[in-house]
Amino acid sequence: MATRIKPNSAKIAITARPAVDAPTKVGASITFTGTPIRATGEVTLLGDPGDSAAGWKVGFVQFQWIETNWCHYRGQTDKDGSIFVQRGRPPARPAQACCDCVDGNSPRDLFYSSVAAHGEIATGTAADVFPLKLTVGHYDLPQDAVQLVEMNTHPVSGSPKPNFLASSQMEFHFCTILSAREPGALGAFHHLACFYWNVRWQATYKPTSFTNPPAGFQVNVVPAGSGAEVGHVIAGPPVDRRFTGLLRNPPAQSCNDLARAEAAGAIRHEAPIWKNFDVRKL
């Protein structure tokens, strides 16, 4: 019998639950960060005399399956206009789901990080003895930043007018999977257990002065839209069709790639007056 995964040996423990900080003014930006999520995972391999664990890998795979990411800006007065910036929808973000891996790691490899020093992956060797318990860690600290001021260039306004951040909402929802991979470049993946988690920031803002950038910025957190949650661990592979297609066909772009692209190519709706934009439609 070949090297195999011991049934029901996959275990995930959440060792630190994430939390979000209130949005913070840093320079000319508002930043969204918090404290990280940490988890550990373990999988036991079995084998018979003559079998080898060489090349078996155990690690975490992560998908982001929801991104909410918009900001509303307003000028000092009604005639200074308003702007709605949408990052989370097409064409700024072509798809919601993405394969989440650290920079320098190809999403086509699926694993969150294949760098040994990161501790996110464990690899069996020929010298290992069965039963072999492979243990890994997981860490993530999602974050983002937006500009405090955007210039409104609506043609009706005449000259460009500074518009100040008035409200924002960000939500990043993830599914993290403990997976084992058989040896070789085409080695089969076994997705063994998973959990859902998310981080969310919603706030309204008011500059204390209308200089550009403003000297001070009042941040009012919207409690119902802010926080972080972690679900319970689910045994077996994920069956959520919102992202399981990516398990079979990993994309070329990672979630970090998408996040940077959507920030650079955000959709902008400018109005010459204070407008209440409908976030459900834009």
Add this chain to the structure above:
Amino acid sequence: MNLRAVAAWSLPFLLCALSAAGCGLQHAAEPPPDDASVVVRNLALAGAFEVEDRGPDIQLASAVTVERDWKGEWRREVTDLTLAENCVQRPLAACVGLAHGAKLRPLRWNGLTCGSTECRAPCRANIYLGPGRFRLVVSSCDGKRKFVGPVFELPAESK
């Protein structure tokens, strides 16, 4: 600068001086040490650094390389650390000019792979790289010259 900071800063040099084999972290794949025309200097806090041009005016690559001592070899870590001195400069040009005698005080590396300074950035996957031994490497704009900073200890995350 307090005595503890001075001691921490001096320790790698003392260890090198006391070792007959020199600093054992150089390895074959590492580029040869460059001239000292550009000096990368660690500051008191881990990840804080300063760059001084002691040679002629130079164009430096804005991207800073973070290297980790991994089992005796220097391995490049992929981060978004740059020579930006404040959050207003973003996005930074690919190259930064530094005049003879001038110094840069870039924003401190916070140990993260993404959003690696206080400015933060759009990041979904993100790892804190400590604890470990690291060094920062600044390059000329054409990438042909490397200016390697001294080793420092990045502690485990305190948060």
